[in-house]
Amino acid sequence: MSEAREMIRVEKLNKSFGDLHVLKDIDFTVKESEVVVLIGASGSGKSTLLRCLNYLELKNDGKIIIEGKETDPKRDDLNKVRQKVGMVFQHFNLFPHKTVLENVIEAPTQVKKIKKSQAIEEAKSLLNKVGLADKADDYPSRLSGGQKQRVAIARALAMKPDIMLFDEPTSALDPELVGEVLATMKELAKEGMTMVVVTHEMGFAREVADKVVYMHDGRIVEEGEPNQLFDHPQEQRTQEFLSSIL
Amino acid sequence: MYLNIIKFGEALIESRSLFAEAAWLTLKLTAISIFIAIFIGLFFALLKISNIKVLEWIANFYIFIVRGTPLIVQIFVFYYGLTEIAMISGFWSATLGLAFHNGAYIAEIFRGSIQSIGKGQNEAGRSLGMNRSQTMKRIILPQAFRRALPPLGNQFIIGLKDSSLAAFIGLTEIFGAATTMGANTFDYMTWLLVSAVYYLILVFLLTLLVSFVEKKMAASD
Numbered sequence: 001m002s003e004a005r006e007m008i009r010v011e012k013l014n015k016s017f018g019d020l021h022v023l024k025d026i027d028f029t030v031k032e033s034e035v036v037v038l039i040g041a042s043g044s045g046k047s048t049l050l051r052c053l054n055y056l057e058l059k060n061d062g063k064i065i066i067e068g069k070e071t072d073p074k075r076d077d078l079n080k081v082r083q084k085v086g087m088v089f090q091h092f093n094l095f096p097h098k099t100v101l102e103n104v105i106e107a108p109t110q111v112k113k114i115k116k117s118q119a120i121e122e123a124k125s126l127l128n129k130v131g132l133a134d135k136a137d138d139y140p141s142r143l144s145g146g147q148k149q150r151v152a153i154a155r156a157l158a159m160k161p162d163i164m165l166f167d168e169p170t171s172a173l174d175p176e177l178v179g180e181v182l183a184t185m186k187e188l189a190k191e192g193m194t195m196v197v198v199t200h201e202m203g204f205a206r207e208v209a210d211k212v213v214y215m216h217d218g219r220i221v222e223e224g225e226p227n228q229l230f231d232h233p234q235e236q237r238t239q240e241f242l243s244s245i246l
Numbered sequence: 247m248y249l250n251i252i253k254f255g256e257a258l259i260e261s262r263s264l265f266a267e268a269a270w271l272t273l274k275l276t277a278i279s280i281f282i283a284i285f286i287g288l289f290f291a292l293l294k295i296s297n298i299k300v301l302e303w304i305a306n307f308y309i310f311i312v313r314g315t316p317l318i319v320q321i322f323v324f325y326y327g328l329t330e331i332a333m334i335s336g337f338w339s340a341t342l343g344l345a346f347h348n349g350a351y352i353a354e355i356f357r358g359s360i361q362s363i364g365k366g367q368n369e370a371g372r373s374l375g376m377n378r379s380q381t382m383k384r385i386i387l388p389q390a391f392r393r394a395l396p397p398l399g400n401q402f403i404i405g406l407k408d409s410s411l412a413a414f415i416g417l418t419e420i421f422g423a424a425t426t427m428g429a430n431t432f433d434y435m436t437w438l439l440v441s442a443v444y445y446l447i448l449v450f451l452l453t454l455l456v457s458f459v460e461k462k463m464a465a466s467d
Contacts, residue, residue, distance in 0.1 A: 056369055083375035093370035097388050097466050107374035110384060139466040159374055 004031040006068070007163055007194045008053060013062035015048055022048045024218040026062070030163070030211075033192040037205040037226075040215035041241065046198045049215070050165050053196065054085040067162060083111060086156030090168040092148040094140040094155070100127065101136040104155045112159070119158070126154040130184050146177030150184050157188075164188065166197040202245065206230055214238045250436075257436050258443065261427065268423035269444050275337070275409040275419060276448075279344035280402055286345060287352025292382075294357045305353065312350035318411050320347050325415045340412035348405045355401060359394035360386060392463045399456030403449050410445075420444045 008030040015023040022045045030036050038046040051057040052064060055071070055078045063070055071081050095103050104123035108114045114122075127133045130150040140148055149169055156164060166185065170178040182204050189195055189208050199205065205212050206226045213223040214237075222235045233239045293305035312320070324343035328334045363386050371381030413422030424441035428434035 054373055056373060079372075079375045079377050082373055085373075087369075087373040089366060089370065089373075091366055093364075093366040095367065095370070095385055095389075097392065099466075106384065107376060110380055111375045141467055156374070 004033065006030075007032050007034075007066070008196070009063070009065040010049075010053075011063040011065075013049070013052065013064065014060050015045075015052060015057060016060055022218050023052070023059075026218075026220060028213065028220065030194060030196055032194055034210045035189045035195045035197065035208050036211045036213060037209040038196065038198045038213050038215060039200070039202070039205060039241075044215040045218040046215045047167055050087075050167050050196060050198050053163075053165055054082050054087055056087070079111070083159050084161050085163045085165060086159060086161035087165045088149070088152050088156055088167065088169050090171050092140075092145070092152045092172070094148055094152055096140050099137050099139055100132065100143070100151050103140070103151060104158045107155070108158050123154070123158055126157055127151070129187075130154045131180075144177060145173045146180045149173065149181045153181075153184055153188070163194045163196070166195065166199065168198050168200070170199065170201060200245070202230070214241065216241065254436050254439060257427075258440050261423075261437075261440060264423055264427070265420065265440065265444055268418055268420045269448065271337075271417060272406070272409055272419040272444075272448065275341055275344065275412055275417070276402070276406045279341045279409070280348060280405050282342070282345035283348035283352050283405070286349030287356050290349065290353035291356035291360060294353065295360060309350045309353060312347055317343075317347050317408055318414060321411055321415060336412075336415045336417055340409070340415060340417055344405060344409060344412075347408070348401060351401050351404075352398065355394050355397045356390065359390040359397075362393055363389050392460075395456065395460050395463065399453070399460075402452055402456065406448055406452060407445060410441075420448075 006029055008028070010026055010028040013023055013026040013028070014021070024045075026045075026049060028049070038049065040046050048057055052059050053066070055073055058073050066081055066085065069081075071078065095106065098106065101120065101123055104126060105116065105119040108119040108122065109116055124133060124136065127136055130153055132147055132150055132154070135143060135147065135151070140151065143151065153164075153169075169185070170181050173181065178201070182201060185195070185197070185204070186208055197204075197209075209226050211223060212226050212229045214221050214229065214233075214235075216237050222229060222233060222238045229238065230242065233242055290305040290308055293301040296302065321340055321343035324346065325336065325339040328339050328342065367385055367389065368381055371385040372378075376384070409419060410421035412419055413425060416422075418426060420441045424437040425434070427437040427440075431437070
């Protein structure tokens, strides 16, 4: 088997908000079809790292190379990169004034200028995939949290991204709704989607992740396969963190 | 001074064609000026949230001038100022004066409602590859406009009533018609009350219209 393609390469990434140094010399890679889970206490920088990957936050220093290309936010069109990198948010951020179907076809028709009839067809099959075909004409206010998040996943997938970023996708959900969203994500992982996931769901990390990255205080402390990291953490900080949550 | 009900009723009926015409003029003044004011308001609201200092100053200066001076002064400045530069009718001086005035208040209404839309909406749009203006036009503004409707409706009503000041530059809109009739008959009270009836009806209809639009836009709740 040939070495899998590198989808994301981050080198010496630094990011500060004012005086607050949030990311410190982050080095990080994600290969094609890999599922990488970022864990760590809140404030450790994992969400910021994720948001840097699609330029919702702009780095101060270092390199971010997406599919072999480095993007300069000053010169290059960030919208082009973002089309390849889908993002799912903790609070779903569905468009409340649009129906479920309209949410999903918005970007394909507006950004990619795909014909509406074709976009609707694709949207319907995506909604079918996340189990919400019957909700196409409902407004988001009618959906449960888990349904909203699955629509958000379908909406991101509608742009046919090569990479999907998940920023604590189940943290805002009632416990009984977490499972349906994780199941959708597992399905996606099985299909070979390259995914970077910030989550506190250690069960998901253990089962689905190819690599788990533990962050603390803006640095990557330790990374490895889930079994290795969860069962035999090398660093003391990782051990402390894991024993505090498990 | 007392009011004779029968005389008032007769006046109301006899003057109906004069006041119908005057009400039509009030309606045109209000509708056109508000229509223009919405665009002025949106324009300055976008300047205010542009994060570009110079543009923010321009918007703030405009709002400072409008809020800091009486509408009647603004209308007269437009009337004498514009007729000096270009051949422009009293109607258009009043319309533009009212639009200039209401635009500032509408700018503040829009700015508030745009800023009330969570930044997650903007991030969702941007993360899908939509550019700034697509996100603003397709995602933020439709939601902001909905939130702006109640205060906008309020501003429209104020605009309608403020159009009465156009009487002072010689327009025979509702208030103008009333003062003319009052002067002719030496009975101001009757005619002012007749004008009040017309204003009440117009404001009532405008309120209905606004709540109709609000209900229509509430479909997604």
